[in-house]
Amino acid sequence: MTARSEMLIQESKLGLKTLTIKIKRYDPEKNRFRTSIYRMEVSRYDTVLDVLLKIVRTNDHTLSVRYSCRMGICGSCGMTINGKPRLACMTNAISLGEKIEIEPLRNFPPVKDLVVDLEPLFHKHKQVKPWLIRKDFEEQFNPKKEYLQKPEEVDRYRIFSMCIKCGICMAACPTVASNPRFLGPQPLSQAYRWIADSRDEGGLVRLEIVDSQDGVFGCHFAGACSASCPKNVDPALAIQFLRRLVMRR
Amino acid sequence: MEVLKYDLLILGSGLAGLRAAIQAAIVSKEKIRIAVISKLHAMRSHSVAAEGGIAGVLYPEATGDSLDLHAYDTVKGSDFLADQDVVELFVRFAPEELKFLDHLGVPWSRTPDGRIAQRMFGGMSIPRTAYAADKTGFFIMSTLYDNVLRFENIDIYHEHMATSLIMENGYVKGFTVLDLKEGVLKVFLGKASIIATGGAARIYGFTTVSSSVTGDGAAMSYRAGIPLKDMEFMQFHPTGIVPSGILITEAARGEGGYLINRSGERFMSRYAPQRMEVAPRDIVARAIVREIQEGRGFIHEESGLGYVHLDLRHLGEEKINTRLPFIRELSKKLINVDPVHEPIPVRPTAHYTMGGIHADTYGHIMFNSTDYVPNLWGAGEAVATSLHGANRLGSNSLAECVVWGRFTGESAARYAENASSSLLEVSSTVEEIFKREEKRLFDQMFKPELNAEDPYIIRQELWRTMDTYVYVFRDEKGLLEAGRIVRDLKDRFSRVRVDDKSRKYNMNLKEVIELGNMLDIAEVVIVSALARTESRGAHYRTDYPKRDDVNWLKHTLAYYTPEGPRLDYIPVRITRWKPEERKY
Numbered sequence: 001m002t003a004r005s006e007m008l009i010q011e012s013k014l015g016l017k018t019l020t021i022k023i024k025r026y027d028p029e030k031n032r033f034r035t036s037i038y039r040m041e042v043s044r045y046d047t048v049l050d051v052l053l054k055i056v057r058t059n060d061h062t063l064s065v066r067y068s069c070r071m072g073i074c075g076s077c078g079m080t081i082n083g084k085p086r087l088a089c090m091t092n093a094i095s096l097g098e099k100i101e102i103e104p105l106r107n108f109p110p111v112k113d114l115v116v117d118l119e120p121l122f123h124k125h126k127q128v129k130p131w132l133i134r135k136d137f138e139e140q141f142n143p144k145k146e147y148l149q150k151p152e153e154v155d156r157y158r159i160f161s162m163c164i165k166c167g168i169c170m171a172a173c174p175t176v177a178s179n180p181r182f183l184g185p186q187p188l189s190q191a192y193r194w195i196a197d198s199r200d201e202g203g204l205v206r207l208e209i210v211d212s213q214d215g216v217f218g219c220h221f222a223g224a225c226s227a228s229c230p231k232n233v234d235p236a237l238a239i240q241f242l243r244r245l246v247m248r249r
Numbered sequence: 250m251e252v253l254k255y256d257l258l259i260l261g262s263g264l265a266g267l268r269a270a271i272q273a274a275i276v277s278k279e280k281i282r283i284a285v286i287s288k289l290h291a292m293r294s295h296s297v298a299a300e301g302g303i304a305g306v307l308y309p310e311a312t313g314d315s316l317d318l319h320a321y322d323t324v325k326g327s328d329f330l331a332d333q334d335v336v337e338l339f340v341r342f343a344p345e346e347l348k349f350l351d352h353l354g355v356p357w358s359r360t361p362d363g364r365i366a367q368r369m370f371g372g373m374s375i376p377r378t379a380y381a382a383d384k385t386g387f388f389i390m391s392t393l394y395d396n397v398l399r400f401e402n403i404d405i406y407h408e409h410m411a412t413s414l415i416m417e418n419g420y421v422k423g424f425t426v427l428d429l430k431e432g433v434l435k436v437f438l439g440k441a442s443i444i445a446t447g448g449a450a451r452i453y454g455f456t457t458v459s460s461s462v463t464g465d466g467a468a469m470s471y472r473a474g475i476p477l478k479d480m481e482f483m484q485f486h487p488t489g490i491v492p493s494g495i496l497i498t499e500a501a502r503g504e505g506g507y508l509i510n511r512s513g514e515r516f517m518s519r520y521a522p523q524r525m526e527v528a529p530r531d532i533v534a535r536a537i538v539r540e541i542q543e544g545r546g547f548i549h550e551e552s553g554l555g556y557v558h559l560d561l562r563h564l565g566e567e568k569i570n571t572r573l574p575f576i577r578e579l580s581k582k583l584i585n586v587d588p589v590h591e592p593i594p595v596r597p598t599a600h601y602t603m604g605g606i607h608a609d610t611y612g613h614i615m616f617n618s619t620d621y622v623p624n625l626w627g628a629g630e631a632v633a634t635s636l637h638g639a640n641r642l643g644s645n646s647l648a649e650c651v652v653w654g655r656f657t658g659e660s661a662a663r664y665a666e667n668a669s670s671s672l673l674e675v676s677s678t679v680e681e682i683f684k685r686e687e688k689r690l691f692d693q694m695f696k697p698e699l700n701a702e703d704p705y706i707i708r709q710e711l712w713r714t715m716d717t718y719v720y721v722f723r724d725e726k727g728l729l730e731a732g733r734i735v736r737d738l739k740d741r742f743s744r745v746r747v748d749d750k751s752r753k754y755n756m757n758l759k760e761v762i763e764l765g766n767m768l769d770i771a772e773v774v775i776v777s778a779l780a781r782t783e784s785r786g787a788h789y790r791t792d793y794p795k796r797d798d799v800n801w802l803k804h805t806l807a808y809y810t811p812e813g814p815r816l817d818y819i820p821v822r823i824t825r826w827k828p829e830e831r832k833y
Contacts, residue, residue, distance in 0.1 A: 028753040043551055045492060045584060056756070057705040061748035064756040069459040071495050071579060073387050074293040090582055111430055112754040118290065122407075130395040132354035141275050143348035146307075148363030154356055161356045161388065165292055190395075197354060 016043050017094055021051060024103040025063070026110035033110075036060065042093045048100065049077050049088035052114075064113040072230060075164035078105045078171065079114050085171040087230045105171040121167050124183050128191035128209055133202025153198040160193035160238050162231040169225035169235050175218055182218040183210065185225035185235030192238035195245065204249070211246045250683050251435045254673045255404075256281035256665040258423060258439030259658075260411050260466055262291035264299075264386070264647060265629025266445035267393035268346075268654025271353075273662035274400040281665050283403045284437060286426060288410035288461065288759075292394040295447055295459040296650065299386020300498035300575060302378035303350075303647035305343035307365055314375045316340045321826060323645060326372040326529050327638025328786035328796065329828040330479070330804070330821055335610050335636050337824070339645075339652055346651040347379050353396045355388050357381050358572075368572075369503040370643045372529035372833075376503075378644040383498050383575045386647060408754075409435075411446075411465065412762060413686050414473040417678040419616075421625045424469075425686040429759060432752025434687050436679060440668035441624045441661040444470060444606060444614070445654065448630035450483065451763075452771040453599035454712025455554075457486055457496035466631045468766035470606045471773065475614060475622065476806040476817070478633040479604035480770070481778035481788045484641055485721050487533035488559055489598025492552035493583060497576055497595055499643040501561060502526040504572050508537065509558040509592060510545040516557075521833040528833040531640045531787045534597035538721045541596065549594060558592035565589075597721050603641055603787065604777075605633035607806055612657040617806070618819045624664055624672065626657035635804060635821070639786025694747040694761060701746035704761045707738050711764075711771060714738075719775060724792045728779040735775060736813070739768050773807045776814045781805065798828050 021038045038055050046054075052065050065088070067077045072090040079088055080103040082096055093100065108116035134140045169185040170176050176184045191210050195203045210216050216239055225235040257273055259266045262285050270285050285291055306314045319340040324331050347365065351357060358366040358380050370378040381388040397403055408429040415422040415436070423438035449464025450456045471477050487508075488497040502508070508526050510516045520536035521528035528536075540546050541555035549556055561569060561576075566589045569577055573588075580586045580593050606627050608614050612634055614625045629650040636649055714734045718727035742765060749757035783797035784790050802821050807814040 027751075029751055045551065047583070057709075061703075061705065061757045062751070064749070064754045066754075066756075068289060068293055068461050069295065069298050070493070071298060072582070073384070073575075074289075074295075074297050074459060076289070076293050092582070112751065115754045115756075117430070119407075122290075126398045129399070131399045132352065132396075134352075140352045141349075143345070143352045146348050146351040146365055149357070149359055150363045151359045151361060153363075154359055158356060161391070162384075163391070164297075164387070165290075194354070197356075199352075199354065 017041070019093060020099045021055065022099065022101045023063070023114070025113035026104060028112050036063070044094055046093045047089050048081055048091045048093050048102070051093045052088060064115050066115045073164060075166035078166040078168045080104065080106060080171070085168040085228050087166060087168070090230055105167055107171045107173070107176050108167060118167050121165065121170055121186060124187040125165065125190060127183065128187045128206055129202060130190045130194055132194065132197065132200050133205060135201055147199045149198055157193050157196035160189050160196065160233055163190060163193070163233050164231055166230065168228050168230060172224040172228040174222050174224065175220055179214070179218060181214045183215050185239065188216060188242060189233055189235035189238035192242050207246050207249055210242055216242045216246055250680070251433065252675055253284065253435060253437050255284040255437065255439045256441070257283045257661055258437050258442040259283065259285045259445060260424065260442065261294065261445035261447060261629070261631065262287035262289070263294035263296035263445060263447055263629060264389060264393065264650035265654040266443070267390070267397055268651045269443050269445060269628055269658030269661070270397055270403050271393065271400070272655045272658030274403055276659050277662045277666060279400055279402045281402065281662055284406060284439070285397065285403060286406045286409045286411060286437060288408065288429070288465070290407045291405045292390060294390065295462050297387045297390045298457070298459060298496065299647055300383045300496060301370065301500035301503065302368060302380035302385045302644045303347065303389070304370065304373065304378050304642070304644040305347040305648055306340065306377055307344050307347060307367065307379065312375055314377055318374060319377060322373050323642055324826045325831060326640055326642040328640055328831055329802065330638030330785060332610070332635035332822040333824040333826060334822050335634050338610060339636055339649065342652045342655070343648040346648060346655065350389055350392065350651065353392050355381060355392045368500055369527055371499050371502065371527045371533065372642040373644070378503070380500065383500055383573045389647065410759060410762065411469065412690065413682060414469045415679055415682050416473045417676060419622065420672060421622055422672060422676070422679055425683055427690065429754055432755055434683070434690065436683050438673045438679070440672045441665040443657050443661050444625070444627040444631050445629045446631045448602035449767065449770045450599040450602060452711065452767045452774065453715045455489065455494040455716050456599040457489055457494060458600065463763040463767050464602070464770040465763065465766050467606050468769045470614070471769060471809050474809065475616060476607045476808045477604060477773050478607040478635070479805050480773045480807060481781050481805060482603035482639050482786055483599060483774060484530060484601035484603055484787050485534040485597040486600035487530055487537055487597050488595040490579065490584060491549050491554050491556045491594040491596055494598040495579060495583065496598070496600070497559060497593055498573070499530070501559060501573055501576055504568065505564055507560045509560050510540045511547055512545060516540050516545065524833040529640055529642060532833060534721050535789060537597055547594065554596060556594040556596045559595045560592040561588045562590065562592065601641055601646060602630055603633065603637045603639065605631050608632040608634050610634060611660060612653045613660065624668065626661050628653035628657045639788060690758065690762070694745065694758065695750055698744060698746060700744060702741045702744045704745050704764050707741055707745065708764050711735065711738055711767060715771060719778060722789050722791050723778055724790060725779065728775055732772070732775045732779060735768060735772050739772065742768055773814050777805045777807055777816065780816055802828065
């Protein structure tokens with residue numbers, strides 16, 4: 001069978017279930033939110049992103065959604081789905097029930113529709129110096145051989161290195177919501193990721209940065225960051241480790 | 250007209266672009282001003298989706314590996330269309346780059362003694378693919394992005410999409426760039442530029458790649474008079490998950506996974522008895538499509554797509570969890586299949602653009618076989634240095650990105666250090682091109698018109714055409730039909746409409762610009778494929794099933810003309826390995 005006839009079969013199959021999709025979208029020209037409601041036929045494999053892109057394609061070309069890889073690794077499509085911050089591309093649509101409510105990610109300024117401005121996150125991320133700090137500058141940029149690192153040493157920072165900078169933990173964090181200066185779960189977990197790397201020598205520099213009320217001591221341990229992280233980074237755990245290191249310093 | 254001036258402009262923020270930025274910062278001792286311009290957030294380029302690994306000879310004494318062996322594997326894998334001097338340069342620098350990435354902080358998977366672990370990959374005769382679980386691309390991207398932040402002389406422009414290349418007197422002045430967040434067109438001028446915008450596999454519907462992989466850099470270079478090389482060679486990855494096309498890494502087979510047909514048979518024994526599932530991608534992709542065509546595959550209930558099974562069950566839960574955790578996560582989440590207990594449905598999926606902007610050995614971009622664009626370089630999938638020839642070996646592309654990121658970052662920075670600042674002057678050409686682009690984007694597209702065309706319908710039709718006629722197997726009849734359809738789509742595209750009339754983050758406008766790029770690239774792929782009356786690597790013509798070295802041991806160059814691509818050819822550079830029959 002050629003791919004063409006296969007595609008035709010694909011199109012002739014009807015969606016398996018009709019869902020109501022309610023989207024709270026930001027209109028930058030009028031500086032206000034409005035709600036659009038769509039009825040969509042959805043198959044059992046469709047993710048929320050698939051459904052949104054189908055709306056864009058067949059129903060409303062003016063809807064803006066930030067998306068790219070559709071496989072949960074680029075971090076583009078964070079949004080609030082039925083009240084929770086999630087990646088649209090990793091959220092099965094039918095499993096959410098008959099009605100899906102979608103809003104932009106919270107705790108970030110809206111840009112348009114479901115697209116928010118993540119610059120505040122990128123700025124805070126940079127503040128913790130998220131790179132390998134070494135004294136052997138010459139060797140670092142002109143390597144002779146690799147820095148050895150045992151598998152168990154990789155294990156110490158591996159889960160924290162999974163961060164895709166999607167902003168979901170920041171959107172879930174009640175402290176970020178009330179204190180915009182609070183560094184927040186994403187930068188703090190990344191500060192720990194680099195400190196915990198056996199190749200790194202910048203631990204003290206970073207502990208200095210996070211030792212404040214807007215750093216590790218701003219966290220109230222609601223745990224919403226770890227509960228919502230799509231990559232299981234566990235920022236709350238990283239913040240606890242950081243606090244311990246700060247206290248011992 | 251907002252004008253931003255830099256010593257060096259880097260278009261694209263994948264592995265190649267970010268590596269180039271770092272190298273340029275290092276060699277200039279952080280003196281020159283560098284802009285990284287990305288139509289995405291710069292950490293979200295498609296490189297993040299690379300799973301399996303990055304090739305390089307790291308421990309020759311321990312493994313019996315050698316640079317010569319890596320080079321030979323690559324040349325043979327390319328079906329002898331690779332330029333062999335390029336291959337030799339590549340294998341020499343790849344190990345350096347692996348160590349460099351280690352020094353920036355990549356969390357490699359390690360051997361018990363702390364060295365970088367390496368796994369088996371298709372067409373490689375020895376395990377020489379370094380990896381970080383099955384998220385190698387993500388980890389390298391994340392590490393490079395974070396390390397770019399340490400250099401104060403690099404400015405990152407997130408969500409800035411280049412729309413055209415400004416050429417004057419044979420030099421590149423810079424680019425017109427649409428700031429997506431603000432919806433404003435800007436001009437970026439640079440003394441030197443690097444194009445690292447990635448491939449074009451989004452001209453297909455069934456594909457592994459991100460929605461962003463629309464060949465923008467290649468399309469704008471092509472329209473500015475720079476030829477595209479070897480575009481008929483589009484790689485189909487054998488194992489795309491059905492029904493989405495999302496990648497199941499070759500590492501799944503490298504780690505010992507089987508391909509199984511409907512009768513439970515490991516059918517690769519018929520096609521590559523020595524290498525079985527770790528034969529090169531073109532061979533495995535054809536084998537799978539043959540199995541499906543001859544009725545030995547399965548038919549997917551919802552989508553109607555034919556497929557075969559990728560069986561990992563015998564690897565056991567522990568190995569799957571440590572070596573292939575992302576594959577398990579994706580299968581479970583997207584199709585509710587746990588590979589520990591069930592096989593994964595797969596079929597070949599458009600994956601990698603072996604062709605690209607015509608560049609020389611070091612990534613210097615060329616107008617033809619002899620003349621250079623003096624201040625323009627290119628790296629990664631966007632360009633064809635002729636490393637991969639007719640078929641790329643898995644895990645060579647990540648290495649390619651960092652090796653040529655390094656070369657071009659260094660060359661372009663050296664050039665910019667000594668270049669005349671007259672390159673940064675706002676000339677009449679700059680003003681004209683800016684005005685033309687503003688008119689094209691904001692006036693013509695927004696203008697309501699009778700019989701205006703819907704871009705999403707055109708895109709669906711393009712995808713259907715490419716998936717059907719320009720897939721793993723091609724023939725003259727299908728390619729002629731595809732060419733006819735795409736020309737018609739281009740005509741319809743000239744009357745396309747943008748429904749969204751707002752400026753800020755106008756996704757509709759962005760996708761229309763991308764569609765224009767995809768249509769140009771698709772036409773080049775089709776015309777180049779129609780002309781090449783032989784089968785070589787990923788380009789398989791059922792009407793010309795044999796490789797024809799007498800007539801076709803040469804590279805295709807496609808030049809833009811208003812009537813469609815004009816083709817020319819240049820020889821393959823052969824140094825040490827004479828073409829031989831390819832057996833696995």
